[in-house]
Amino acid sequence: ALHATLGVARKAARVRYLTSYWRERAAVALPAARFYSQPDEAMSCGLCTVEVPGLDPEAVRVGLRQEHGIVVQTMGGLGRTPHIRGVRVSPNVYTSPAELDRLVEALVAVGST
Numbered sequence: 083a084l085h086a087t088l089g090v091a092r093k094a095a096r097v098r099y100l101t102s103y104w105r106e107r108a109a110v111a112l113p114a115a116r117f118y119s120q121p122d123e124a125m126s127c128g129l130c131t132v133e134v135p136g137l138d139p140e141a142v143r144v145g146l147r148q149e150h151g152i153v154v155q156t157m158g159g160l161g162r163t164p165h166i167r168g169v170r171v172s173p174n175v176y177t178s179p180a181e182l183d184r185l186v187e188a189l190v191a192v193g194s195t
Contacts, residue, residue, distance in 0.1 A: 084175070093175055097128030100173040104182035105130055111190050118157070118166050131157045133168035134193045142169050145192035152188055 085093060102123065108115055118131040134142055139158045146152040146169070154169040173182065 088175060094127050096175045097173055098123045098126070100177055100179070100182060101126065101128050101130050101171075103179055104171065104173070104185055105132075107183065107186045108132060108189060111186050112193060115189075116168070118168060128174075129170060129172050131166060131168045131170045132189070133166075134189060137193060139168050142189070142192055146185075146188055149192070150184070150188035152185055 088096075101119075102121070105117060105119075105121065109117070112132075112134060114135045116133040116135065118133070119126045119129060133139070139156045143154055143156045146154055154171050157163075157170045158167040160166065171185065
């Protein structure tokens, strides 16, 4: 019902906005971070994978989940893309900017432990 009410274009615009929002803040807070998704909104619809250099992606995923209650997907070791090593963040239309600020703070905290 939510999808039908919003429509495809509005939903896509919202998740693109949210992805740009957290990505820009993470790039400032974690200047060494590597992003595996293009910043161009036409190249992504809300998905972005980030690598925190020097950290195992699974350790980042576990730290975010256990210490901060944030769920992300580990990306790494896949046959077609063995060079990707990070966590994929997938905000949804109901994700708030405040929740994404908390994500960035948690990435910094996990990266400094």
